[in-house]
Amino acid sequence: MFKKFSNEEVKDKSKIKSSQQRAIRQAIQDQYPSLDPYFENVMPKKSEIQLAKCEGKINLVMIDGEPVFYNVRDGPYYPTLRVHHQYPFMMPTMRVDKGAIKFVLSGANIMCPGLTHKNVVEELANKPVDNNTPVAILAEGKEHALAIGHTQMSSQDIIQVNKGIGVNVVHHLNDGLWKTPKLD
Amino acid sequence: MPRRVRKKDSSDEENGSDEEVAQVAGKMEDANLDSRYPLKVLYCGACSCPPEYCAWMGPKSGEVTPECKAWLLANAPELAAKYGYSTEQEGVAAAASGGDAKEAEPKVKELPGGKKVKEPAKEVWLSSKQRQKRKFVCTVRGLELFGIKLPDACKIFKKKFSTGAAVTETADNKEEIEIQGDVKDDLVSVIVKEFKIDIKDIFFVDGAGPKLTKIPAAEESGTMAVGGK
Numbered sequence: 001m002f003k004k005f006s007n008e009e010v011k012d013k014s015k016i017k018s019s020q021q022r023a024i025r026q027a028i029q030d031q032y033p034s035l036d037p038y039f040e041n042v043m044p045k046k047s048e049i050q051l052a053k054c055e056g057k058i059n060l061v062m063i064d065g066e067p068v069f070y071n072v073r074d075g076p077y078y079p080t081l082r083v084h085h086q087y088p089f090m091m092p093t094m095r096v097d098k099g100a101i102k103f104v105l106s107g108a109n110i111m112c113p114g115l116t117h118k119n120v121v122e123e124l125a126n127k128p129v130d131n132n133t134p135v136a137i138l139a140e141g142k143e144h145a146l147a148i149g150h151t152q153m154s155s156q157d158i159i160q161v162n163k164g165i166g167v168n169v170v171h172h173l174n175d176g177l178w179k180t181p182k183l184d
Numbered sequence: 185m186p187r188r189v190r191k192k193d194s195s196d197e198e199n200g201s202d203e204e205v206a207q208v209a210g211k212m213e214d215a216n217l218d219s220r221y222p223l224k225v226l227y228c229g230a231c232s233c234p235p236e237y238c239a240w241m242g243p244k245s246g247e248v249t250p251e252c253k254a255w256l257l258a259n260a261p262e263l264a265a266k267y268g269y270s271t272e273q274e275g276v277a278a279a280a281s282g283g284d285a286k287e288a289e290p291k292v293k294e295l296p297g298g299k300k301v302k303e304p305a306k307e308v309w310l311s312s313k314q315r316q317k318r319k320f321v322c323t324v325r326g327l328e329l330f331g332i333k334l335p336d337a338c339k340i341f342k343k344k345f346s347t348g349a350a351v352t353e354t355a356d357n358k359e360e361i362e363i364q365g366d367v368k369d370d371l372v373s374v375i376v377k378e379f380k381i382d383i384k385d386i387f388f389v390d391g392a393g394p395k396l397t398k399i400p401a402a403e404e405s406g407t408m409a410v411g412g413k
Contacts, residue, residue, distance in 0.1 A: 038221055038222065041222060085225040146237060173233050173234075179232070
């Protein structure tokens with residue numbers, strides 16, 4: 001989604017109404033309940049939220065010019081990887097095998113065999129994830145996420161079908177959004 | 185009630201945060217305290233990603249670039265040790281890369297810098313850049329290598345595309361022609377016809393520096409170039 005993304009893709013950047021700010025805050029809070037205790041740190045109440053509307057109906061939620069969350073149309077909010085690195089517990093994670101890293105970092109979606117690789121399948125089995133959920137993608141033996149996506153199949157299906165796209169990647173390390181830590 | 189609890193949490197966190205963070209920076213894995221969040225994640229100064237992914241950021245996947253290694257060794261020796269970048273290795277790598285660089289750099293520099301070397305590799309580079317939404321400019325580089333006067337070429341482009349075109353100076357003190365509008369594809373046929381330049385010598389160029397990609401125009405739009413204006 002952010003494969004090519006830069007300041008130029010931003011169509012309109014504006015401060016938004018406080019009512020809308022509240023709505024966005026609420027939506028994100030509802031979506032990531034485990035983030036609750038730290039919510040003040042992630043999105044301080046005093047700071048103003050800016051919304052950047054980008055190519056492809058992407059909305060970037062920014063605080064002090066730093067993209068923090070984003071969504072497409074009215075879809076779920078995803079955190080940027082920098083935020084996820086700070087609060088890795090905020091959303092379910094999935095692990096891919098080492099061989100997949102290269103492809104994920106060039107923007108590929110996560111294929112089922114990468115998730116069911118013998119080195120990582122245990123984690124998949126132990127941490128069931130539903131279909132259509134935002135997840136963070138970790139790599140075998142790594143502690144930080146390398147991509148954010150949402151599942152196309154439940155973890156059970158992934159194990160059973162073991163074919164095709166398991167997780168749709170929306171944001172990955174070193175993509176356009178990663179390279180724009182600050183928008184101006 | 186819940187609000188109060190939350191407040192308490194955050195205040196606790198604030199109290200402990202400084203020391204905790206300091207500790208956390210050292211050993212991120214085993215601390216299980218709440219106040220370790222937000223995690224202070226170290227990002228490589230050379231490639232901007234967490235150091236554990238440095239290996240995938242270079243041109244060759246699976247190989248950590250010397251820059252990343254050097255940075256990590258300088259800034260987080262513990263982590264560097266964990267990933268097995270020893271100073272010795274680094275020294276060797278640096279020496280090797282330094283040597284390489286010293287040997288390779290003049291070579292490389294000869295290429296773009298000295299026209300003598302570049303002239304045998306006569307190439308025309310075309311690229312287009314988006315300025316605002318749907319507005320583009322195309323740049324043509326390297327025409328002068330074929331003995332073409334840029335102002336003349338400029339005039340021809342102006343007429344052919346009926347748009348503005350100008351000779352501009354690039355950052356590296358060379359001259360290139362800038363044409364308004366996205367005319368990249370038609371450009372090929374015009375250059376071939378007007379200047380009698382072989383299509384093999386024309387490339388579409390994207391990006392800059394190490395990430396530069398070159399696509400031979402003949403492959404990209406063979407039909408267009410032949411069947412064009």
